[in-house]
Structures are given as structure tokens and as C-alpha cells.
Amino acid sequence: MSAATADVATIGHRLALQRRGTVAVLVLVVLLASLRYGDAFYSGINLTSYFDDAVKYSLIALGMTFVIMTGGIDLSVGSVILLAGVAGGLASPHGAVVAVLVGVGTGAAVGAVNGLLIAHSRLEPFVVTLATLLWARGLGLQLADTQTVVYGTGTLQSLARDKIFGLTTGFWLMILLFVLAAVALKFTPWGRTVLAIGDSEESTALLGVPTRLPKFSVYLLSGALAGLAGVVLGSQTGSVSMDTGVGWELIAVAAVVVGGTLLTGGVGSIGGTLAGLLLLQVIFTIINFENGRGGIEINSYWQNVVRGAFLLVVVLLQTGVGRGRKKS
Amino acid sequence: MTDLATRPAAASVLRNTDWPSFIRRYGAAIVLALLVLFNIIFTDNFLDLRNILFVQLRQAAPTAIVALGMALVIATGGIDLSVGAVVALSGQVTAVFLLDGVPPLVALPIGILVGVAAGLFNGTLVSRFGIQPMIATLVLFTAGRGLAQVVTGGRIQTVNQPIVEFLGLGVIAGLPISVFSLIVITIAIVLVTRFTPAGTKLLAVGGNERAAGLVGIRTKRVKTMAYVVAGGLAGFVGLLELGRIQASDATNAGLNMELDAIAAVAVAGTTLAGGTFSPGRTIIGVLMLRLLQNTLVAHGIPREVAQIAQGLIIVAAIYLLRRSRDAR
Amino acid sequence: MTDTTPEGPLLEMRGVTKSFRGARALDDATMTVGRHQIRALIGQNGAGKSTLIKILTGVYRRDGGEVRLDGRPVDFRSTADAQKSGVVTIYQEVNLVPKLSVAENIFLGRFPRRRGLVDWATMRAGARDALATLSLDIDVTRPLGSYRVATQQMTAIARAVSLEARLLVLDEPTSSLAEREVETLFGVMRSLRDSGVSMVFVSHRMDELYEICEDVTVLRDGRTVAEESLASLNQYELVSKMLGRAAEQVASGARPAARPRQQAEPVLSVTNAASAPRLRDASIDVYAGQVQGVAGLLGSGRSELLRSVFGADPLDSGEIKVNGDRPSLRTPGEAIANRLAFLTEDRRAEGIVPHMSVRDNLTLALLPKLTRRGIVDRKRQRQIVTDYIARLGIKAQADQPIVELSGGNQQKVLLARWLATEPAVLLLDEPTRGIDVSAKAEILALVDKLAADGMGVLLVSSELEEVVSACDDVTVLRDGVSVARVSLDRLSEESLMAVMASGEAVPSSDVPQKDNADD
């Protein structure tokens, strides 16, 4: 599905515009919401909970951004969160450091399996990670003996609740990782190679650039970040339940695409992913708030409808933007 | 190009057989045969005709019908994540109409129409608006089930009507309705793709959309049609599922069916990149995955372990297929 | 390279064999490249040139034979591997990453760094320098894909040159280049040779080979049939070695006698056609029984003209008449229904459906006509396919996937695809790009015959020689405007070149305005 050469110039502009559009809509929505709901909306606890909740999704979306930039996809992240969250939880009695290491390590290990099969054996990412979605969840359930895994109330939990400049460590962790990732994308050979692979893997190889390792690495990274997300989740909520992560991979994919990363690879933005994710998340919050107003009672079933419709509106606006430009 | 005069000896037949393409063609069938063999030996009453037709095949048929639609969409280089939700939506709409006293002759076609409409919606987003198939169908994946829940208020409502009972328990030509429909639908699809230009057009669009456009094929229409057929089949399966449990279940009907269908298409040796279509192997893929699941259940394997096994089998299957694909 | 270069050839490939799914692509192929040498590698389409190169650089694994570099056996596993040993390759068809910037394309895999991070400023400067050696001055921060194919090809060359190779392999680098660019390239190649770099050069244009190469390796059906000095062979001897038959049988390419117009009215008439952004105001007439040429510099809008006539691109304004009528031609489907046919210049991206069989590829445009009461007539389909495979001498099985064919054979299948629709007007965009001499001669002969049989042909070609020898009449496009018409009596490469460059009509040639176009 490679775009016609003549389209290449427009694609870049289009996605850049889309990113700005996403940020603009995000700002607009937040402004409108705070006007409508007043104090309660940005009062400390809600902002904190909003960002805390966003952390885990943002971590998998970050990994997903790199995977998608290579033209792949990682459907297994939701299951990896469960598996790594469980592993981290079981390790948590041995201290926060051990829990984090075990969680991230578990995620990375699963990511490495995906990466090997995709980069080395050249299997299709969609199917490989679909299979991993199954076995990693099974393994997580097995490991936890299908019981919710509790995180010891140790350093990890207080760390999760500690605040720096009024926001939790989780928030700052998220910001830090996104900044690092943005730098890595723009300023490391690895980042550029990842984009090149997504653009045309065959060409990249024929230019004499090894492609296996970078391709492997994005799945490793995605797994490791999902693992981290599992531990973060566990420490924030004190436990990891067996339903954790079901369907989250699609939330991440949606955020990445809304954020202006091309699903076929080659063009991407880290900041866009964050904006896309925060935008999707703010919708949840607003639906909850709207329910509280008592005016229109948004039946919870409508929430999914609204979310789907919102996704539709965003992508339609984006293509509209793209078309408008093409004509001019 | 073997010379007819020099018939190769058996040994050289083995040597000359194109093993890679043999495995590719029959890989899923071989695994299926092994599973059947295992069950004949280790599972009581497996060879019972009633079991084969009314348990194994009947359970597999709805997924197989959905997978046929999915294979069409995948042949165009797309993917349809919404089929599971469409199954739910069509079933719920039909159930509600039936409960309202609408005659079955009207209510059942409406269910299929719901699926067709959903397919039209997906197809339009993909072909007219150029939205990535995954994202385009994610809209209905999210909103479709929500709508289904809205329609029934999330309740499971028993539909005690002869027509529903017939859909679930009826027998035509000694076969359960779902198995009978699967056979009819398969024959129809095979006939249409073999003998009319539709099959060639489909593969041309999936293989090289721009080239297809330049030979006068209306690529947008072909793509849309694939989604419409997939949607219509999902709508029909919604009716079968309604009949199967004799009740509407918005939350669980068709749950994860899209992933089962995609996995089946993949283990059948079809690449998700488009340009290939094989109804026979798709059905074999479904049967294989379904029988695997049933075998694990019948032998008391807990669900989480079964999930691990399924994941591993899928990986193993596509690994073998790939080995054969580009052995060079 | 220092003076202490070891004796013996730089590269030796001996007895190389390679099969794809049982089909021999190479069978005892041999190639020796000396030092300070530019070696031509020639052969018909499908002879195995690209395969031999890919085996050298490890893209394909060889089934047998050996490869020695500097006398030592080597076994590269990938292009990267080969590059480490100084073997740099520009593969056939542009293989770059279009969405990244020009600069990144040049420095991918070896980014200049500062404190571990990519140093964009140095990279941009380096890219500009690399392109300057090819006299190219473009914005290196723009995505490569936004430039035309020739520029992309030059970028690939710039990258390869800047890699400081010992052995540079160029697989048909000139097929999408114009003459001036080819000259620039040759200049660079000469200076590289003088600095000690050896090169392998693949091209189907004989004059290029004689201009730049000293020695030649000739492949035929996967076998090396000659390794000689070019000077010792004249063009006819070379071609006859390539083909394995007497050179006299190869069409000479001499201008056929003038073909009479078969009707007074043009079968296709385009007036003031415009299509943003490249086509601004083009008018052209095509008569049944004649070959109408379109000439112009790269980017002059020739392809756009053909595309918008065929409904592949939207026509913003202008009028198109077919046999005097003004049918709707907004989609290729409508164009085909009006008996137009269009052979695209980009075979890979817009022509072939790669994994589909030759049979289905060949009959793709014919599908509606093959269908009776909704059913495809497979028997007739088979007949037609067998017929065209024989008529055009296509080397392929009907049920073989078309990707497995060599470029020339793919091109013939695509041509057959359109001939099978029995069009009234055939629009040909660079029909012989990347096609070997014999296939090219065959295709041009075929075009000649089609015209003689009453078809109207519109031919776009960047090879002036081809335009001059094949066309009855040539319209020159410049910046999307048809600026002149040159008719048979004054058709020569020189006169065409002059018009194309200046945009001035040659005195007394017709101005392409509709009213006085009739002569």
C-alpha cells in the first residue's frame, strides 16, 4: 500500500497538520470542559487521577508508536501488561527495585520473542502478536493462579503516590520517557532507521543498512514499556486484576493514529501520540462528568458509541484536512 | 515440466515434490488431520456423527462464515475488526424486532441488512475516505457493540419464537442450519470468485490497487463490496447466534470473533498484505483452531493453559508456512 | 588506492548457479572485473544480470560457484556486508526510502554524529556536497519522494559515490535519466575510475556502453557467453552474442516509410487540456494509422497528458474527442469503453499485479469482454493468452506469477494486456524503458505494425532516437504546454532537442493550435 511518490510530500504535511489539529482539539476540549464543569474539572484530585490513569496507556502507546513507525503492530501489549504486572506483583515483596526489574524484564522478554519471530523469522507482526496476545495472557493467568495479584504496600506504592510539583511520579515518568523517545526518534541513527524501515524495509536493506536489529528492538521496547506499564498500574492501584489490559492495544493504536503516525509506517510523531492519547482519555472523563450533571443521562452503553463516533470524527477531520491541502 | 515418458520413481517424487508449497497448501489441513486423529484415539465418542455435525461443525460454522468474509476483506489488503460487534448488533436488532412482534420475514432480513449497512459504512470509510482499514473498522468495533447494548439495554432477552428456535436447532438435509449455510455460502463464494470476474478483480485490487484502477476496475467499489459482503455475512451470523442461545446477548455475542477469524485466515497461509484468497483453506483454518479449543476443553485443560496452547499453535503454524514460503 | 594494489583482478565470479523454484536463472555465470576498470554487463531481459549482481552482494544466496574479491573467496550475507568490503551497489529500480529527506537517504546507515546524536547540520552539508558532484542543487531537507524519478536516481548515485567504494555496481542506472544527466553520471564515473574505483555497468543502451566501458561480460540465458574487450566487438557482433543468433536478424531501427493517415479526422483529438499541477495547455491529434510522438524534457507533463486523456488523472479543463465524439472519459473504465488503451511508464507500481499469474495479468483489461452472462469464458481466455505469448514471444508460462518474469517480459505481457482489448488508440508511456535491444526492436516493430493495421498510437519516449525513428509526427511539450509540432520531414534528434530546450518552434513547423493543425 505504498503511496504514490507524488503524494509523499503531502503526507508529511498532512500528518504534521493533523498533529497540530489533535493538540488544538485537546486544548479546546479541555477549555470547554473547564468552562462547563468549573472548579471540579481541574481541581487537584481529578487532574491527578486523569494523568495517573493516562500513564499506563501512554506507555504502551509510546512503544506502539515505534512499532507502527516500522510498519508493524503489537497487539500483545494488553496481555503483556497483565503478565508483567503479575510478575512484578509476585516479586514486589522483595522490594520496589526488584518488582520494577522483574516487570520490565518480563515485558522485554515477551517483546523479544515477538521481535525474534518478526524480525528474524520474518513472520507477519499482526498474527505473531495476536498469538502472543493469547499465550501471554494465558501465562499471566496461570502465573497468578487466576487470582488478583496484590502489590505490597512498600516503596513502590508510596512512590506512585508521591508528588513532585503537584503531580505524581507516574506523570513525570511519562513525560520523561516521551521526551527521551522524541529525542531518540529525531537524533539517533536508530530512530531514523526505524522510520526508514517503515517506509520501505526492502530498500533500507538494499541500501546496506541492517534492518533486523532495529526491527527487533522496537518490539523489545514495546514489550519493555508494556511491562513497565504493568508495574506502574500495579503500584498505582495496589493490585493487578485478571481483566487487566483486555482491549488496551486498540486504545493505544487509536491514540497513535489520532496522533498523526502513519499506520503503514515511515512517518510518525512522539508528541502526537501523547496528545492523541490525552485527547481520547479526556473524552472518558467528560462523559463521566456529563453524567453527573443530571441533564442528559448518558447511558454507559452510549459511552462506547460516543467513543467510536469521536474516533470517527477525528479521522474524518484529518482526511478532510489532508484533502483540503491537496487541492490548494 | 516432467517428461511424460520418464515417470520418476517414488523416491524422486519425494525429492521432487515442492515441499514448501505443499506445506503451504496443506499445512493447516495436516494439523487438522492430526488433531482429528488424536481425538479419535483419545476422546470418547469423537467419531460419533452427531458429535461431528452437531457439536464440532456447528460450533465452528459461525466463525467460519465470518472468516470467509474476513478473507475477502483481507484479499483486498484490508482488515475488518468490526465483524464481532456487527454480529452482536444484528442479533440484537433482530431480537428486539421479533420481541416487538415484527414478523420474522421482516425481522430476519433486517438483521442481515444491519450487517450490510455496517459493511457499507466500513467500506465507504476505507475506499472513499481513504482511512486505514484497521482504524476505520475500529470505529464500529467500539461503537457497534455499544449500539447493540443500547438497543437491548444490555439485557439478555430470551426470544422464544419458532423461527429463532429453527435457526438454532433446525436441521436441513440432515445438517444443522449453520453448517448447511456454511456449505451454501462457501459454494456460492467459490462459484462467484471462480467463474465471474469478481474474483480476479478482488485479487487485482489487493495485489496492486493502482494497476487495477488503470485497467478500468472500479477499485473503490470492489473494496467496498468486500466489506459489504463481510458485513452481510456477519449480520447473518448474528441471526445464527441469536438462534443458538435463543436469546439476545449484546455483550457477548460475537465477542472476539474478529480475532478468531483473522487467526484462521492467517494459519490458512494467507498473507494479510492482500492479493490472495482461499476459501477452502480459510475454513480448514477455522476448523483446526476450533477443534484445538474443543479438544483442550474436552480434556479438562483450564482456559488459561488452553490460551497458551492456542497462541503457540498459531505461531508454530505460521512459522512453518513462512519456512515454506521463502525458502531460498 | 595506493600503488601497492595486489596483482590479479579485483573481482572474480566463477561458475555461479542459481535457481528460483526449480527455474534456472543462472547457470555457470562468470564475471571478472579488473582494477581501474568499467565493465559492461549485458544480456537480454531475463538473462540474469540483476540476479548475478544480487548474488555478488548477498541479497540472494547462490546455489553454486565462487566469488573472489582480491583473490580471496568471499560470501557476503547482505548488502551491508558487501559494503563493508567496499562493494557498493545501485540496484535496478530506485531503491530508496521516499518519505525520508534526501539528506537522510544519502546518509542512512552512517549518519554523522556529534556526542552520539545525529548531527543534522553536518549531514545536510554533506548531502549538498555529494549532490554537487552530480551538479544537482536541490533542497535536501524535503522528502526524497517529492522529487521526480530521475532526481531520485541521481540521489541514489550520489549516495553510492559518497560511500567510497572499491567496486561500484550500477544496475541500469540510466534507464530513467535524460541525456544530460547521463553525461554528468559518466563524468563522475570517469573520475572515479581515475581514482582507482572499478565499476560494473548495466544498460540496454548500446551507445552508452561503448562510451563508458572498456570491457564487456555478455550473459545469455544465465550463462556467460563472452568476456571481452569492447573495442574488439562491434555493435552487431555484441548483439548477436547477446541473442545467440546472427545480428542481421535484429531490426535495424531504421525509420520506416511514411505511414498514410487512414482517415481525415483524427481518431483522438485533445484540445487545451489542463490538469493541475503539471499539465497546463496541451493540444494534440492522433490519426488512425499513424504514430504520434510526444517529446519533452523530464517533467514537461507528457505522462500527465496521457494520464488525463485516459481518465487516470482528472482533467481540469480542455476537450477530448474520440472519432469526433466527445465521450465522458473520467475514469479508465470509460476510456477503455471508448477503445483507448494506456501502457503506464511505471511498470512495477502501476502495471503488474505481482503475484497474479501471467494469464490473469494479461487479460485484466479484457475482463468485461471475456464475460458472457456474468461468467468468465476461461476457454477463450486461455486461447487469447496462448496466442499473445506466442505472438509477442513472451518467455513465460501462462500460470506463472508475473513477478517472476524479467522486466522485458513483464512489459510485453502488459503490452499484450492492452492489445488484447483491440484498442483504437494506444497510449504508450515510455514503452521500452528498461527493455533490452531485441525486445525493444520487437516492440517498436509491433507498434509500427499496429499503426499500419490502422491503430492510432500516441508514443511518449525520453529516447529521442526512438521518437525519431518511430513517429510520423511529434508534438513537443514544455512546462505542460504543447509548444510545437514537428512533422516527419524535419524530424531529427537535433531539431527535436532544439525545440524541447528552447520551446521555440522550428521555423515553418506548425503551431499546435487546433485551427491550423490540419496539414
Place this chain on the structure above:
Amino acid sequence: DSGGTGSSGNAAAGAASPAANCAIATAADPGNSQPADGTPVAENAPKLAQKDTYRVAFSQNANNGAWRIAETQSMQDEAKRLGYQIQVTDAQNNQSKQIQDIRSLIAQKPDALFVAPMTEEIGTVIGEAKSAGIPVFLIDRTVSNAQAKAGTDYVTTIVSDFVQEGKRAAYAMAKATGGTGKVIALEGTTGSSSAVDRKKGFEDALKQCPGLELVATQDADNQRARAQDITESLLQANPDVTAVYAQGDDMAMGAIAAIRAAGKVPGKDILVVSGDGSKEALQSIVDGAMVANVECNPRFGPKAFEVMKQYAAGDEVPTKILNEDRLFDASNAAEFVSQAY
């Protein structure tokens, strides 16, 4: 009324003579468990002012399936009846969404917060409500003691005793089958406390009845279709099964359909015991397809608001309040079917 219909249990159709090796086949329904004496009262939880009307919030963990819908409905109906304003969120079966829901509810500062916890482990967020000065009432499930303290972080929890429900199901099954046979069990959502506890209660009680052999246990996720598929597969592999225990009614309905599809008669060839007490289940007891059903009453509204009002009035509220569940069988199903949810 403790729903003690125990002695009349023998009326179940086709009850075989009690096997000697089954201690519980003839025992009476063990009935509801009683809260341990001296359940502490809520003292340190945030106080609730006495007002004419309240603005309350309810975090439901998943608003699907008849049971949860009935629960939500009951909360909404009761609030409406009392003239309170109620805001409901639906976590859609997702623990972390529920935590997010609760936090956003807290931000809106309701007078009181009702929570139907997804899992026991959402306790930390309950503590946040306390910090915000909002009294919390848990219904139908509780939270882990390690994370939130009853009477301090939240006022009280109104729950059913799931272990007891499982136990009562085992008794009912033993009685109906006469203490012999092969049993398959269908479990609810993996890891949920109701599934874990019912399984524990059922299996522990079954130990006293070696004649009832548990041949297979499968997770059917509270889904009707899934339960149907699984039962079909299990019946095919174990054609001599004589009883099915489904932890929830949806699964029971799926199992009954599967039994029918296998050409057997539910209630005769294979006896089905289930839990929840839905209208559909009661009807099938009346129809003879199901033999017994242990109620798990979803109608928490009246009780929940009554407790809230007591608490506002300053009455002593115990930190754990047990719901009273009934046992339905052929003797009383017809009587209750019309009121069932």
C-alpha cells in the same frame, strides 16, 4: 425470612434414594450464614450530614447481564423514589477504569459514594474518598482489608456470602441427585471473588459427598454462548454426566440449551443447579429444566439507602452487612417467579 425452605427440598423431581456415602444428600439447606458476633461498627469513616435530599454517586463495575442491570436499576429506582440525585458510572469490566471512574466521582464531591467493586483490590482509591471526606458504602463485593479498613476508609459493605452460596448449591445438588453421579461445573469470570468463593464453597461441600464426582470444571466467563459450547464439548467427552452446576444463571441457560441439543432432557437425564435467582432461571425450575437455584439478590437499592440514612442519623452501622439469599426449587419457584429480576 432466611429463605429456609430446606426441609421441602426432597420434593425435587426424580430424587434418588440418598446414597449412604453422601453426608449432605439428606441434610437441610444450610441457609444464610450469619455475621460473626461483635461485628464492629463504623466510627471513623467520614460523617454524613442529615439532609432532605442527597446527591449520591454509584460506581458500577460492569453494567451488563441481567443481574448487574437489576442492581443498577434498583439503585436508581430507590434514589428516584427518595428524590435523591444519583450519578452512575460503568467501569465496563475493567478494574483500572473503575478506579478512574471513582476518582472522577470523588472530584465531583457527592454526599455519599456507593461502589460495587470490580475486584477486592481497588481499595486504595477508597482511601482517597475518605481523604476527600466522602462516606463510601460498598455493595455486593468488598475490598481487600489490607488496602482499606472497614469502618474507617469506608462505612460498611453489604454483601452476599458467596462461599455459602456455593455450599448451598452443593447441598441442593446432593439432594436432587441422591448423592451419586458425575458433575461438571461452569465458573464465572476468572478471578472474580464470586467465582472463587462459590467454587470453594461448592467443592468443599462436595467433599462430603464422594458419590458425586466432579469430572470437569471450566471457566465459561458468565457467558451463555460460551457455556453452551463448553457444555456441548464436555458432554460429548463425558456422556455419563448427570449433573451440572453453573455458578450463574446465564451459564445455566447455556448449559440447558446444550443438554437439549445433545438430545437429553434437562431436569431428567441431567440435573442443573445454578445461582443468581433470575426470572428466567425460576421459570425453568417451574418448567422442570432446572432443579434448584441459590439466590444472589441484586436488589441492593432499598437496603443501601436505608443503611445510608441510618448512618446519617448517627445510628450504629455494622461494618459488614450480609444480604439474605433464598433457595429456590420446585416447591417455591412458582411463587417467586413473578417478582424475580
